[in-house]
Amino acid sequence: MTHRLDATDPLAAYRDRFVGAETPLVYFDGNSLGRPLTAMGPRLSRFVEEEWGGRLIRGWDERWLELPQRIGDDLGRVVLGAAAGQVTIGDSTTVLLYKLMRAAVAARPGRTEIVLDRDNFPTDRYVAAGVAEECGLTLRWIDVDLTAGVTPELLADAVGERTALVVLSHVAYRSAWLADAPELTRIAHDAGALVLWDLCHSAGSVPVTLDEWGVDLAVGCTYKYLNGGPGSPAFCYVAERHLPELTQPIQGWLGSVDPFLMGPSYAPAPGIRRFQSGTPPILGMLAMQDMLALVKEAGIGAVRAKSVALTSYAVELGDELLAPAGVVLASPRDPARRGGHVTFTHPLMREVTAALWERDVVPDYRDPGGLRLGLSPLSTSYAEVERGMRLVREALAGLT
Numbered sequence: 220m221t222h223r224l225d226a227t228d229p230l231a232a233y234r235d236r237f238v239g240a241e242t243p244l245v246y247f248d249g250n251s252l253g254r255p256l257t258a259m260g261p262r263l264s265r266f267v268e269e270e271w272g273g274r275l276i277r278g279w280d281e282r283w284l285e286l287p288q289r290i291g292d293d294l295g296r297v298v299l300g301a302a303a304g305q306v307t308i309g310d311s312t313t314v315l316l317y318k319l320m321r322a323a324v325a326a327r328p329g330r331t332e333i334v335l336d337r338d339n340f341p342t343d344r345y346v347a348a349g350v351a352e353e354c355g356l357t358l359r360w361i362d363v364d365l366t367a368g369v370t371p372e373l374l375a376d377a378v379g380e381r382t383a384l385v386v387l388s389h390v391a392y393r394s395a396w397l398a399d400a401p402e403l404t405r406i407a408h409d410a411g412a413l414v415l416w417d418l419c420h421s422a423g424s425v426p427v428t429l430d431e432w433g434v435d436l437a438v439g440c441t442y443k444y445l446n447g448g449p450g451s452p453a454f455c456y457v458a459e460r461h462l463p464e465l466t467q468p469i470q471g472w473l474g475s476v477d478p479f480l481m482g483p484s485y486a487p488a489p490g491i492r493r494f495q496s497g498t499p500p501i502l503g504m505l506a507m508q509d510m511l512a513l514v515k516e517a518g519i520g521a522v523r524a525k526s527v528a529l530t531s532y533a534v535e536l537g538d539e540l541l542a543p544a545g546v547v548l549a550s551p552r553d554p555a556r557r558g559g560h561v562t563f564t565h566p567l568m569r570e571v572t573a574a575l576w577e578r579d580v581v582p583d584y585r586d587p588g589g590l591r592l593g594l595s596p597l598s599t600s601y602a603e604v605e606r607g608m609r610l611v612r613e614a615l616a617g618l619t
């Protein structure tokens with residue numbers, strides 16, 4: 220029987236386009252690794268037969284060399300609110316964080332601090348620490364509530380004339396706190412700093428309008444809500460106004476002005492291609508193109524509306540089924556401040572997660588005691604949420 224909420228969900232039919240949708244497995248980790256689209260199998264085999272196998276090295280001239288910028292433009296238009304020429308794909312989020320942080324601090328000489336919060340994703344904190352050490356800068360930490368995130372008040376207290384760069388996550392990986400990106404960007408700019416947004420947990424699930432917000436720099440994954448597949452390359456955004464002045468530290472030939480001149484020294488390409496370094500991973504860009512087309516078809520506004528409804532339903536079931544067993548909601552209750560996942564805490568959640576994986580219910584565990592449910596809007600049904608939440612209660616009851 221169809222769940223009452225699936226029956227009225229305008230996006231319900233999209234779920235059938237994902238591999239495994241017909242199985243009883245409950246997938247609560249689409250925010251860590253999105254499911255593949257069924258279109259991916261034929262696309263991959265077509266690519267091998269026709270493009271790679273048929274065109275061979277001619278493929279670079281015909282299509283592949285420009286692909287990172289072309290997909291970047293599509294990503295900008297469909298999910299990032301970025302005009303063409305400001306987004307490219309390649310490397311991992313970690314490597315792009317390094318490139319952009321280095322470029323940003325070099326563009327603010329005389330300023331000595333990078334501002335970030337203690338609960339930002341580990342790789343963001345580690346890269347910032349490395350850049351600070353390398354460039355003789357200091358990290359200025361914002362302490363945050365682990366069930367929330369960085370507020371305008373907290374940021375305003377941390378920035379000042381010493382701030383070169385502010386590094387923030389749009390959606391907090393642990394709590395799902397949805398930062399007020401336009402307001403925080405304004406606060407960083409008022410202090411004369413640049414701002415770098417990590418969009419890993421928002422790109423493809425929460426509408427982002429980088430140009431309108433006046434953002435300087437952004438990075439994000441494509442294997443989470445953009446379903447690009449394990450290790451698919453990340454994207455970076457650099458606002459057009461900064462492109463002439465920002466240069467990145469990994470000066471490779473494919474970011475140079477004329478790669479095939481094979482010249483004696485490096486000069487950066489004039490546009491966003493200057494943020495590329497070496498040969499782009501074309502195979503890793505196949506799946507995200509189909510997913511972007513799907514998000515475009517559904518509309519990012521409708522995707523967000525379903526995301527809010529799914530997380531609200533999980534919160535409601537949490538209150539009903541889990542709160543009596545001592546489980547606490549560790550995400551914002553206000554959907555306007557919450558991204559696409561929900562975290563519930565209990566001292567036994569590590570064991571609960573292990574028990575659930577055994578039963579084909581796949582959430583994530585995050586310390587301290589957090590069960591994280593990522594509800595990818597186009598591939599998750601309300602029936603799946605209800606079944607999963609009931610099994611969480613069962614697993615917890617079995618352990619207590």
Ligand SMILES: *Cc1c(COP(=O)(O)O)cnc(C)c1O
Nearest residue numbers: 311312313340342388392417419
């Ligand atoms: C997933 C995630 C990353 C991952 O970085 P990789 O280089 O792809 O491993 C970075 N930052 C945030 C906020 C993330 O959620």
